[in-house]
Amino acid sequence: AMLEARFLAGHQTVFAEMQERLWRGLQGRRGEQYISEKLDEQERRHRKFGGSVYLQEPNVKEGPGGLRDFHVALWIARARHRLATLTDLSTLSLLTPVEVGQCVQALDFLLRVRSELHYLQSGKHDVLNLAVQVPVAANLGFCDGPQYGVERFMQHYYLRAGGLHQLSRRVIERCRERSGSHVEAMMKRLRARDIGDDFVELNRRIHILPAQQACFREDPVRLLKIFWYRQEMGYELSGEAKEAIRSHLDLIDDGFRRSNRALGFFLAILRAPRGVAETLRQMHQLGVLTAYVPEFARIAFLVQFDYYQRYPVDEHTFLLLDCLESLH
Numbered sequence: 543a544m545l546e547a548r549f550l551a552g553h554q555t556v557f558a559e560m561q562e563r564l565w566r567g568l569q570g571r572r573g574e575q576y577i578s579e580k581l582d583e584q585e586r587r588h589r590k591f592g593g594s595v596y597l598q599e600p601n602v603k604e605g606p607g608g609l610r611d612f613h614v615a616l617w618i619a620r621a622r623h624r625l626a627t628l629t630d631l632s633t634l635s636l637l638t639p640v641e642v643g644q645c646v647q648a649l650d651f652l653l654r655v656r657s658e659l660h661y662l663q664s665g666k667h668d669v670l671n672l673a674v675q676v677p678v679a680a681n682l683g684f685c686d687g688p689q690y691g692v693e694r695f696m697q698h699y700y701l702r703a704g705g706l707h708q709l710s711r712r713v714i715e716r717c718r719e720r721s722g723s724h725v726e727a728m729m730k731r732l733r734a735r736d737i738g739d740d741f742v743e744l745n746r747r748i749h750i751l752p753a754q755q756a757c758f759r760e761d762p763v764r765l766l767k768i769f770w771y772r773q774e775m776g777y778e779l780s781g782e783a784k785e786a787i788r789s790h791l792d793l794i795d796d797g798f799r800r801s802n803r804a805l806g807f808f809l810a811i812l813r814a815p816r817g818v819a820e821t822l823r824q825m826h827q828l829g830v831l832t833a834y835v836p837e838f839a840r841i842a843f844l845v846q847f848d849y850y851q852r853y854p855v856d857e858h859t860f861l862l863l864d865c866l867e868s869l870h
Contacts, residue, residue: 544560544564545564545617545620545621546616546617546620547560547561565624568621573621573622576621577618577621577622577717577718580614580617580618581614581618581714583614584610584611584614587604587610588605588606590604591604591605591606591608592605592606593606594606594853594857595607595700595703595704595707596700596704596843596853596854596857597852597853598672598852598853599669599670599671599672600669600670600699600703601668601669601670602652602655602656602659602668602669602670602703603656603668604668605703606703606707607703607704607706607707608652608668608703609649609652609653609656611706611707611710612645612648612649612706612709612710614710614714615709615710615711615713615714616713618713618714618717618718619631619634619636619713619717622717623636623717628642628645628646629642631645631713635716636712636713636716636717637709637712637713641709641712644705644709645706645709647702648702648703648705648706648709649706651698651699651702652702652703652706654682655670655678655682655699656668658677658678658681658682659674659678661681662674662677662678662681670699672847675692675695675696675847676691676692676847678695679691679692679694679695679696682695684698690847692847693845693846693847696845696847696854697843697844697845697854698843700843700845700854701843704827704843708827712781712784712785715780715781715784716781718781719780719781719782734749734751737771737775738771739757739761739764739767739768739771740754740757740760740764741754741757741764741768741771741783743775743777744780746776746777746778747777747778747779747780747783748768748771748772748775748777748778748779748780748783749780749782749783750780750782750783750786755786757786758786758787758790758793759790759793762790762793762794762798762804763798763801763803763804763807765787765790765791765793765794765798765830766804766807766808766811766830766834767807768783768787769807769811769821769824769825769830770807770810770811772821772824773811773814773816773817773818773821774814776817779824784828787828787829787830788828788829791829791830791833794830794833794834798834799834804834808834815867815870816867816870817867818863818867819860819861819863819864819867820864822860822863823860826838826842826856826860838856841854841855841856841859842854842856843856844856
């Protein structure tokens with residue numbers, strides 16, 4: 543609450559002193575502890591509310607991709623950088639101007655959905671139940687056509703909530719990776735272990751160091767190979783590695799899709815005994831899967847309004863792969 547405080551009336555100097563004391567109290571270990579506690583709290587909340595953005599009946603406020611995810615990202619950004627407004631996300635290079643615009647659109651849509659839920663239920667109601675999805679969709683202008691309006695509405699919901707979820711994580715990752723002194727950053731680079739193809743491993747995460755930022759331009763097939771490394775070694779991708787992947791999606795063109803080398807690594811990912819679903823899921827989140835297999839874009843966030851269809855088609859596909867893996 544104090545992080546979000548705004549001066550309305552009273553003594554400006556008292557307010558400024560409160561903000562300064564709060565800021566000083568969030569430096570060093572206290573700040574790291576605060577961020578760690580917020581992330582632990584978020585993880586527990588995600589587990590409590592289904593663990594996925596793509597539930598049949600999502601919680602618009604507390605579930606993954608809900609409004610609370612972005613609140614947590616803003617609190618961490620305010621604790622780390624004294625963020626004041628959404629536009630500061632761009633000024634501080636925590637998001638690009640385009641990404642800030644995407645956040646605003648997603649927030650606007652989710653707030654409209656939540657307001658409709660409150661109106662229809664005559665009180666606080668944050669769960670987008672099947673029973674209310676049809677009237678909410680109609681009230682927000684999603685009319686029936688070649689596709690049911692409610693299905694287009696839920697497809698749009700998953701698109702916006704999934705985007706907000708990813709953007710929130712991006713803000714948090716950039717806040718955490720930029721903490722520490724220049725000396726600490728240099729020590730991290732010295733401890734990094736080369737794993738090949740200009741990728742390094744540090745603290746069980748795959749990084750791309752500043753000197754190797756052109757690695758994808760030099761060999762675009764590395765856009766698939768990095769996921770193969772992730773799967774084979776069991777490491778996560780670092781924030782800067784994800785950013786590098788997103789910014790080089792233009793390299794996946796028709797020539798890339800016809801490449802036998804690219805196909806070889808893609809098939810190697812699919813044939814692995816474990817981690818196939820999770821690897822494909824992250825490739826999808828970063829835009830690589832739909833760039834390499836454009837047909838997959840047609841099922842992204844695709845919904846069938848039916849009690850038994852509990853997930854969009856893309857997520858249903860990943861869950862099927864999870865189940866197949868569990869049979870080994």
